[in-house]
Amino acid sequence: MTRPINIADFAAAFELDAADIVAYEQLLSGRKAPLHYRKEEIDSLACFAQSCEASGPGTEKLLDGFAYSYAIPQISKEFDLLKIAHDRSTAINIELKSQIVDMGKVQKQLFQNQHYLSPVVDNSYSYCFCGKTKRLFVLDPSGDLERASLGDLKSQLCNLKEWWHEDFDQLFRPVDYLVSPFNDPTAFLAERYFLTNVQERIKKGCLTDLSHSKTIAIINGKAGTGKSLLAYDLARHLGSKGRVCVVHCGFLCEGHRALNQRQSSFKIISARSLQSINQGIDPLESFEFVIVDEAQRLYPYQLNHILTKVAQGKLSCILCTDGEQVLSAREKDRNLAEAIEKAGCAPSFHELTNKIRTNPELAAFVRVVFDLKTAQPGQSFDNVRIINAKSALYAHRRLALLEKDGFKPIPLTSSKYYSDSYGFGLLDSAGWDNSHVVIGQEFDKVAVAAGPNFYYDDKGVLRSKPHPCSNYIAEKLLFQAMTRARRDISLVIYDNPLLFKQLLTAMAH
Numbered sequence: 298m299t300r301p302i303n304i305a306d307f308a309a310a311f312e313l314d315a316a317d318i319v320a321y322e323q324l325l326s327g328r329k330a331p332l333h334y335r336k337e338e339i340d341s342l343a344c345f346a347q348s349c350e351a352s353g354p355g356t357e358k359l360l361d362g363f364a365y366s367y368a369i370p371q372i373s374k375e376f377d378l379l380k381i382a383h384d385r386s387t388a389i390n391i392e393l394k395s396q397i398v399d400m401g402k403v404q405k406q407l408f409q410n411q412h413y414l415s416p417v418v419d420n421s422y423s424y425c426f427c428g429k430t431k432r433l434f435v436l437d438p439s440g441d442l443e444r445a446s447l448g449d450l451k452s453q454l455c456n457l458k459e460w461w462h463e464d465f466d467q468l469f470r471p472v473d474y475l476v477s478p479f480n481d482p483t484a485f486l487a488e489r490y491f492l493t494n495v496q497e498r499i500k501k502g503c504l505t506d507l508s509h510s511k512t513i514a515i516i517n518g519k520a521g522t523g524k525s526l527l528a529y530d531l532a533r534h535l536g537s538k539g540r541v542c543v544v545h546c547g548f549l550c551e552g553h554r555a556l557n558q559r560q561s562s563f564k565i566i567s568a569r570s571l572q573s574i575n576q577g578i579d580p581l582e583s584f585e586f587v588i589v590d591e592a593q594r595l596y597p598y599q600l601n602h603i604l605t606k607v608a609q610g611k612l613s614c615i616l617c618t619d620g621e622q623v624l625s626a627r628e629k630d631r632n633l634a635e636a637i638e639k640a641g642c643a644p645s646f647h648e649l650t651n652k653i654r655t656n657p658e659l660a661a662f663v664r665v666v667f668d669l670k671t672a673q674p675g676q677s678f679d680n681v682r683i684i685n686a687k688s689a690l691y692a693h694r695r696l697a698l699l700e701k702d703g704f705k706p707i708p709l710t711s712s713k714y715y716s717d718s719y720g721f722g723l724l725d726s727a728g729w730d731n732s733h734v735v736i737g738q739e740f741d742k743v744a745v746a747a748g749p750n751f752y753y754d755d756k757g758v759l760r761s762k763p764h765p766c767s768n769y770i771a772e773k774l775l776f777q778a779m780t781r782a783r784r785d786i787s788l789v790i791y792d793n794p795l796l797f798k799q800l801l802t803a804m805a806h
Contacts, residue, residue, distance in 0.1 A: 689720025
């Protein structure tokens, strides 16, 4: 939580001890965690406030309504000073510098700031104030950085008469800033995205690793941490250094095919293409770099083939993995680290920890579905609905209605060879993409169905009776489907009134 504050009031307290300054800011802004700052930052803010006050009367009111040192939730993007109109028509952003060494970096920062503000407001104005020289700069409409006067800034602040008084977290949704390369290839190809600080650090580490020798880097991260965006950004960058192949361990979607058609920095293939290795045909023969997305799903012979080429110095490789996103018993039993060690490779490991795509509300709901004990008092599930259907046929009809309402129905994958009494086959034969087809993809609104095979054990943990295909894990199929959602989830529970009642009780209490 971050409420806007009056900069003049805050600056008046700068002669206090450091601990008192932090406590005062926390009281003003309602920030839960204490603010960490450098002395130079406070000095620059004090200099800015003093310069504004010296420029004429009425400054105290103009300096009201600014969020100070605001960071977008789940993203490392931070604004020094940010004021937003209550109707979200306008935002005024001011970055504070003790001194400016590189004007190019300032220009890039202000341009990025406008990108992050674009989903929130109609127009944004970006400034930079240098404490050492007391000079003000503005990013003009053409993207150039030019000198500005405090009078220009005050005029714009005067025009912003009603500002946002509430929590700034209500305005920013982290999900708006994570571009999916294959669900939104146009935005990806136009580079309408920025990596977080963590992603940038891992990108730099991987490129350093791969530049020193033919080697292997492993990027591990759970669903929603931005693995795929980072993987494809690395592929784009490595394309200038050699031929790059991206191996997607799932079905290729229209977005994958669009990327193959509209750019030449890398080529995307399905892991199924690696089956030709058994016939002596190597689809990776002409590539210097291979990036594997969802590498935990590779078959052992596919992984061993890649590792052998790395060990022989013929290939550099990046493996992107998520141990939780496995759909079968065989995938669960595969030991990636052990295979790499046996191949004699010395990998570098990188961990993506902060979830970007994941809506906290949806993440909490998924946790409750799979473990009733995780339900917390006061939890809100405004973007979640659970629906009771008396049979698989009714569930099918409900999913069809939800599809008309903009939801993406994702049935659990059925067995190709064995019939079932749980309704898998009926729902999976409706023409919708199942759990396996949507691997690595994401959608704003997702609809999923859970049938009579599911139950809660005596500890409140979701379990399933054996899937008709003995290799599939029904709980993992459900988890895979639900974690594709960015904004809304509808869970249709059919032919299982007890499960519906238990989940409803947990959510209600």
